[in-house]
Amino acid sequence: MENTKHSEQELQAIALKVREHIVRMSTAGGCFTGASLSAVDMIVYLYGEFLNLTPSNLKDVNRDYLFLSKGHDVPALYGTLVELGFLEKERLENHLSLNDHIYWHPNTHIPGVEFHSGSLGHLPSVAIGVALDLKISGSDNKAICIMGDGELNEGTCWEAVLVANAYNLDNLIFVIDRNHFQANMRTEDLIPLEPLAQKFEAFGAAVKRINGHSYTELHDAFSAYPFQQGKLNVVIADTVRGKGLPSIQERADRWFCNFSADEVEQLLLELHGEHTTSLTSETLIVR
Amino acid sequence: MTYEELLTETALNDEQVIVMTAENRALVRNLPAVLGKRFIDTGITEQTMIGASAGLALRGRKPVVHALAAFLTMRAFEFVRTDLGIANLPAKLSGFIPGFLSDANGPTHQAIEDISIMRGIPNVTVFAPADEDDLVKMLPEIWKSPNPAYTRINTRKTSHVHEPFELGKAEVISTGSDVTILTYGLMFEQALIAVEVLQNEGLSVGLVNMRSLKPVDEAIILQVAASSNLIVTLEDHFLTGGLYTIVAEVLLQYQTTAKVMPIALKERWFKPALLPDVLQNEGFSGKQIAERILGYQTGYSQPSILTPEFSE
Numbered sequence: 164m165e166n167t168k169h170s171e172q173e174l175q176a177i178a179l180k181v182r183e184h185i186v187r188m189s190t191a192g193g194c195f196t197g198a199s200l201s202a203v204d205m206i207v208y209l210y211g212e213f214l215n216l217t218p219s220n221l222k223d224v225n226r227d228y229l230f231l232s233k234g235h236d237v238p239a240l241y242g243t244l245v246e247l248g249f250l251e252k253e254r255l256e257n258h259l260s261l262n263d264h265i266y267w268h269p270n271t272h273i274p275g276v277e278f279h280s281g282s283l284g285h286l287p288s289v290a291i292g293v294a295l296d297l298k299i300s301g302s303d304n305k306a307i308c309i310m311g312d313g314e315l316n317e318g319t320c321w322e323a324v325l326v327a328n329a330y331n332l333d334n335l336i337f338v339i340d341r342n343h344f345q346a347n348m349r350t351e352d353l354i355p356l357e358p359l360a361q362k363f364e365a366f367g368a369a370v371k372r373i374n375g376h377s378y379t380e381l382h383d384a385f386s387a388y389p390f391q392q393g394k395l396n397v398v399i400a401d402t403v404r405g406k407g408l409p410s411i412q413e414r415a416d417r418w419f420c421n422f423s424a425d426e427v428e429q430l431l432l433e434l435h436g437e438h439t440t441s442l443t444s445e446t447l448i449v450r
Numbered sequence: 451m452t453y454e455e456l457l458t459e460t461a462l463n464d465e466q467v468i469v470m471t472a473e474n475r476a477l478v479r480n481l482p483a484v485l486g487k488r489f490i491d492t493g494i495t496e497q498t499m500i501g502a503s504a505g506l507a508l509r510g511r512k513p514v515v516h517a518l519a520a521f522l523t524m525r526a527f528e529f530v531r532t533d534l535g536i537a538n539l540p541a542k543l544s545g546f547i548p549g550f551l552s553d554a555n556g557p558t559h560q561a562i563e564d565i566s567i568m569r570g571i572p573n574v575t576v577f578a579p580a581d582e583d584d585l586v587k588m589l590p591e592i593w594k595s596p597n598p599a600y601t602r603i604n605t606r607k608t609s610h611v612h613e614p615f616e617l618g619k620a621e622v623i624s625t626g627s628d629v630t631i632l633t634y635g636l637m638f639e640q641a642l643i644a645v646e647v648l649q650n651e652g653l654s655v656g657l658v659n660m661r662s663l664k665p666v667d668e669a670i671i672l673q674v675a676a677s678s679n680l681i682v683t684l685e686d687h688f689l690t691g692g693l694y695t696i697v698a699e700v701l702l703q704y705q706t707t708a709k710v711m712p713i714a715l716k717e718r719w720f721k722p723a724l725l726p727d728v729l730q731n732e733g734f735s736g737k738q739i740a741e742r743i744l745g746y747q748t749g750y751s752q753p754s755i756l757t758p759e760f761s762e
């Protein structure tokens with residue numbers, strides 16, 4: 164990795180802390196643990212390296228915009244915003260509390276969140292509106308929208324690709340968190356998406372498919388922005404649901420987790436490779 | 451002044467205005483040439499258009515958004531509610547051919563629950579001009595306001611010259627102690643005829659143009675309830691959720707009673723045909739409205755009703 168603000172090791176260290184935050188939020192009501200663990204590395208990379216967005220330029224018209232359309236990735240976003248200095252760490256103690264706005268989907272009370280999400284298939288179009296204005300205004304800034312692979316079931320994602328193509332929005336990047344699961348099962352067992360890159364290409368996008376947990380691959384892909392003049396940029400990041408926790412990795416029933424305090428302690432050890440456990444906690448599926 | 455002339459003038463005077471359409475160009479045909487990049491046609495994608503209007507508004511733009519009323523308010527409902535309503539972004543929605551104005555298109559195109567569902571969204575304001583004169587008097591205020599707004603576009607010409615518009619205010623055309631008709635949009639034209647018939651029959655008749663449906667002019671409703679023996683709510687909308695419901699809500703809120711007769715579409719879509727035939731068939735011509743209120747036939751002859759200038 165060249166010309167980066169952080170070394171690969173530093174980014175990995177930040178990501179480990181973000182995963183710790185996610186595990187700590189997976190109790191007393193819980194959060195989307197498995198779902199958000201897959202997105203940690205891309206979110207850390209984008210906020211830490213790629214975006215022109217800092218805690219001090221959040222209202223600057225000359226900033227980049229990131230839209231988290233896969234709203235249930237928000238634990239990864241909260242953790243990242245804390246580790247990069249956008250959000251006070253203490254606020255995470257208010258997870259699910261009436262006294263704050265730290266809940267299961269993103270909202271604009273969180274510094275660094277541009278727009279609320281939760282209803283899938285919305286933010287690709289909101290990002291298009293921003294990208295259109297960046298073009299009209301002659302701005303060099305860019306808009307990024309992270310979507311889940313399950314989210315691609317929503318027709319409006321594909322409407323958005325049609326419109327982005329029509330308006331040659333090469334200042335817009337759609338990032339797909341391709342963790343191969345939707346809420347309850349593998350995508351290919353419910354609504355198959357492959358060959359996914361070809362689908363986007365057929366719609367006119369310039370596509371890169373990478374390992375979404377490799378900072379080298381993330382950096383290589385995003386450093387090539389804009390991928391092709393006049394074309395929507397799409398990054399399909401292959402990821403692992405539950406990445407970092409072997410005991411919940413790639414499991415359909417660990418989308419949303421509400422663990423006991425004890426289990427959280429065991430999982431924190433597991434995150435550091437010190438211990439493995441088999442968890443039997445009640446699992447709550449919320450949609 | 452026409453809708454298109456007003457929009458052109460507004461957009462030329464304010465660089466922040468963006469004109470959007472989901473490929474419905476009937477009233478914005480000349481704008482691509484005038485506005486260049488500030489005219490955005492997203493194709494037949496009402497949902498994406500609304501989401502994109504939210505993104506443009508986030509950047510400080512003032513999007514004026516066009517589609518057929520049925521698809522703007524129903525296909526894109528959740529985008530209006532979630533992207534514009536929750537964020538309270540000032541995108542301005544212009545719905546074409548609402549209510550009976552969809553004439554021969556059929557029930558797919560009948561926006562007769564639009565008032566009901568749009569006013570149910572927090573932050574979203576709702577307007578229904580009586581005719582073209584009312585439309586061009588209302589829109590500058592609507593476009594200046596800080597909220598998302600839905601307007602039933604009505605470009606029909608009537609002989610009436612309207613008062614200036616103020617958000618949240620109705621327009622009192624006349625007052626009467628026997629019966630007062632509260633109406634909005636297209637039905638205003640027929641209400642003028644109905645008032646004439648009722649007056650010929652010796653009644654003291656009032657007429658109010660309820661042009662601002664949300665915020666609504668509560669004071670006028672209470673005033674009419676106190677001064678008129680009968681309130682008639684007249685609307686080309688389902689009985690549920692429109693003006694009749696609004697009046698009922700206001701009377702209940704202020705613990706007031708009144709005799710109210712609704713004229714609306716009860717639990718059904720209307721039979722598609724050209725507008726004059728629709729009005730006649732549904733009993734919504736001015737003469738028929740008056741006779742429904744009177745409870746007997748009159749010898750009055752209904753003036754001819756011109757067909758709309760466009761339908762799609």
